[in-house]
Amino acid sequence: MPTITSYPGVYVEEIPSSARTINTVTTSVTAFVGHTKRGPLNTPVRITSFADFERKFGGLATRSAVGYAVHQFFANGGRVAVIVRAAKKGSGESARVVLDADDDREDCPVLAVHAKEPGAWGNGLHVAIDHDTSCPEETFNLRVSDSKGGAHETFTGLSLEPDHGRNAETVINGAASLIRVEILDEGRPAASGTVSRRFDGELPDLAVELTAEIGDVQREFTLYEESSDGAPPCTVTELALLLERKLRALPDAPGKRSFAGVEVIPFGDRLQIIAGSTDPAEKVCFSGECAGDLGLDETVNAPVFPLHGGADGKPPGPRDLIGDPANKTGLQALRDVHDVNLLALPELADYESAEDVVSVVSAADRLCREQRIFQLVDSPSSWGGVDAVRSGIAAFEPVRSDHAGMFFPHLQLPDPLTGRLRPFPPCGAVAGVIARTDGERGVWKAPAGTEAKVLGVRSLSVELTDRDNGLLNPLGVNCLRTFPMVGPLVWGSRTLAGSDSADSEWKYLPVRRLALHVEESLRRGLQWVVFEPNNDQLWQQIRLNVSGYLDPLFRKGAFQGSTPREAYFVKCDGETTGPEDVARGVVNVVVGIAPVKPAEFVLVTIQQMTGQPEV
Structure with a gap:
C-alpha cells in the first residue's frame, strides 16, 4: 500500500520480501493396511504412539499382523503412522x-x-x-x-x-x-436400573429396616440413623445421597463391586438405582415392611442394557487389500492422505499364493508412484533359506520397482501376548529403523549398517553368512544380519529394481527416497507460481526459491560435490520455457541433483613394508 505523505519528514514503509520458503516434507510417516481388532473400516487414522493404536484399534491380536508391525515400528524409532483397517468384504458385524x-x-x-x-x-x-x-x-x-x-x-x-x-x-x-x-420412534427410552415410584409431598419416615438384593446376594441395613447420619433428608436429592452411601457400605460378594459401585440418581420426584456390576442380569431389588412406604417395593426393574451380536471381520484377502478406488477401500483409502512416505503390508508375508502377493504389490506400486511413497515388501514366510529366495524371487520380476524394497529374513522375538518366541515379518521394524535414521542423519543416509540395529529382536529366522549375503544382494534382496557385539541389524539398502542385472539409476534405496522427498517438497513449495505472470521476473524468483531449498540439503551432506555448483543446478529461463510454452501457460523448471550413493563395498588394501633404511 503506497505511503500517503501529508507533512514534511521521513516516512517508513515495510515491503514484503519476494522470496518464498520451500518447506521440507515428512520422510518417514508409515502407512499400515490390514486387519485389526477394531477401528473404523477403510478410514485412515493418524497415530503417534502404540498407546494410540491400542486405544483406537484394540492393540495386539493373534490374527493381526498389523498390530505387531505397528508395535515394532514404534519400538524401533517410528514417530507417526497411518492405520487403515481392512476386512474381508461382507464379514464383521457391529454390536x-x-x-x-x-x-x-x-x-x-x-x-x-x-x-x-x-x-x-x-x-x-x-x-x-x-x-x-x-x-x-x-x-x-x-x-x-x-x-x-x-x-x-x-x-x-x-x-x-x-x-x-x-x-x-x-x-x-x-x-x-x-x-x-x-x-426408531417418538417418545423416550426407559431408564435402566431400578426406578422408584414417585415421592409425593414430604418424604416418609426413613428410620426403617430394608433388605437390598443384587443377584443372589442379600444385605439388610437401616436406612437412616440420627446418631450417625445427622439431620434427616428433606428432599429427593438428599435421600438419593443417603441411600447411595448406605448401599455402597454393604459387603460385596467376593471379587465383585455390585454394592460398592452402586449409583443412586434423583430425577424429578423419583430415584434410579443402578448396580455397580456390568452384568446386565444384576439389578437392585428392595424388600421389607417399609419398602412400600419408600416407593421401592413395586419398582420398575430394567437392567443395564448390553450391546450384543458384534463379530470380528475376517482378515482381508488380496482383493480387499487392493480395494476399490471408487469407494476408497483398502489401499485406495490412502489416496486422500497427505504426508505418507512408507507403506507396509505385513499380512502379505503369510499369503500362500505368490500370484496373490504379486497382484497386491503391483496395485500398491501404482499407488506409490502416484503418491510418491516407498513400499517395504516382506519376503514370504515360506522362504526358509537362501535357495528358496533365489528360486522364489523370480515370481517378483513383474514388480521389480524402484519404489519398493524387499527384506529377508523374518524376525524372531517374543510374542507380547504369549511370551513365546515366534517369527514376524520385518516391515514394521525396518520402517522404524528408517524413521530413526531419517531423524538422526537424514533421508539421504542409507538405513543400513551398524547404526541400523533392529531393537527388541532375539534372533532372525535364517542366520545368513557373508556368502549367503553375496548371493542375495545382487538380486536386489536386502538382508538382515546378526553380527557379534552388535546384534540384529539391516544390512542392505537396495530397491527391487536394484539387482545387478537391471543396472537401474535407482539402484539404492536412499537415492530413490531422497528424490521422492525433493520432488514432493518442490511440488508443494512452488504452488504459488500458478497464475503468476510467466516472465523473466517469475523465472528468477523460482531459481532463487529452489536454490534456497537445495542449498541447506547440500550443506547437510545430501549431495555429492564440494561446492553447490557440483551438487545441484536449477535452470528456469528462456531456454527451458520458450515462447510456445509461455503461450500455453507453461513454465519449465529443470532441477538436477547429485545424490550421495552409499558405500556398499569398502575395499581395504594392505601392503607390507620391508627393508626400510634406518634413520
Whole structure:
C-alpha cells in the first residue's frame, strides 16, 4: 500500500520480501493396511504412539499382523503412522441393542444403539439411561461404558424429537467414539436400573429396616440413623445421597463391586438405582415392611442394557487389500492422505499364493508412484533359506520397482501376548529403523549398517553368512544380519529394481527416497507460481526459491560435490520455457541433483613394508 505523505519528514514503509520458503516434507510417516481388532473400516487414522493404536484399534491380536508391525515400528524409532483397517468384504458385524419406550406402549422400540465399529469388542459395551435432566419428563441422559477397555462417554439432555436442539442422533453420532444411535420412534427410552415410584409431598419416615438384593446376594441395613447420619433428608436429592452411601457400605460378594459401585440418581420426584456390576442380569431389588412406604417395593426393574451380536471381520484377502478406488477401500483409502512416505503390508508375508502377493504389490506400486511413497515388501514366510529366495524371487520380476524394497529374513522375538518366541515379518521394524535414521542423519543416509540395529529382536529366522549375503544382494534382496557385539541389524539398502542385472539409476534405496522427498517438497513449495505472470521476473524468483531449498540439503551432506555448483543446478529461463510454452501457460523448471550413493563395498588394501633404511 503506497505511503500517503501529508507533512514534511521521513516516512517508513515495510515491503514484503519476494522470496518464498520451500518447506521440507515428512520422510518417514508409515502407512499400515490390514486387519485389526477394531477401528473404523477403510478410514485412515493418524497415530503417534502404540498407546494410540491400542486405544483406537484394540492393540495386539493373534490374527493381526498389523498390530505387531505397528508395535515394532514404534519400538524401533517410528514417530507417526497411518492405520487403515481392512476386512474381508461382507464379514464383521457391529454390536447393537434396541431400547424400548418408557410409556405404556408394549414392545415399542424407540432407539437403536450400535457400536461405532464392527467387531466383537462391541459386545463389551453397556448403555445406561437415566432421566436426571432439567426436563425429567421429556429428556434423558445416556451413558456408555466399555467393560473391557475402560472407556466411558456421557451425553446429557437428549431428546428423540427431530427439531430438538439436543437431538440424540445429532449429538451422539457427531461426538461419540464408542457408539452411534438411530431413532426408531417418538417418545423416550426407559431408564435402566431400578426406578422408584414417585415421592409425593414430604418424604416418609426413613428410620426403617430394608433388605437390598443384587443377584443372589442379600444385605439388610437401616436406612437412616440420627446418631450417625445427622439431620434427616428433606428432599429427593438428599435421600438419593443417603441411600447411595448406605448401599455402597454393604459387603460385596467376593471379587465383585455390585454394592460398592452402586449409583443412586434423583430425577424429578423419583430415584434410579443402578448396580455397580456390568452384568446386565444384576439389578437392585428392595424388600421389607417399609419398602412400600419408600416407593421401592413395586419398582420398575430394567437392567443395564448390553450391546450384543458384534463379530470380528475376517482378515482381508488380496482383493480387499487392493480395494476399490471408487469407494476408497483398502489401499485406495490412502489416496486422500497427505504426508505418507512408507507403506507396509505385513499380512502379505503369510499369503500362500505368490500370484496373490504379486497382484497386491503391483496395485500398491501404482499407488506409490502416484503418491510418491516407498513400499517395504516382506519376503514370504515360506522362504526358509537362501535357495528358496533365489528360486522364489523370480515370481517378483513383474514388480521389480524402484519404489519398493524387499527384506529377508523374518524376525524372531517374543510374542507380547504369549511370551513365546515366534517369527514376524520385518516391515514394521525396518520402517522404524528408517524413521530413526531419517531423524538422526537424514533421508539421504542409507538405513543400513551398524547404526541400523533392529531393537527388541532375539534372533532372525535364517542366520545368513557373508556368502549367503553375496548371493542375495545382487538380486536386489536386502538382508538382515546378526553380527557379534552388535546384534540384529539391516544390512542392505537396495530397491527391487536394484539387482545387478537391471543396472537401474535407482539402484539404492536412499537415492530413490531422497528424490521422492525433493520432488514432493518442490511440488508443494512452488504452488504459488500458478497464475503468476510467466516472465523473466517469475523465472528468477523460482531459481532463487529452489536454490534456497537445495542449498541447506547440500550443506547437510545430501549431495555429492564440494561446492553447490557440483551438487545441484536449477535452470528456469528462456531456454527451458520458450515462447510456445509461455503461450500455453507453461513454465519449465529443470532441477538436477547429485545424490550421495552409499558405500556398499569398502575395499581395504594392505601392503607390507620391508627393508626400510634406518634413520
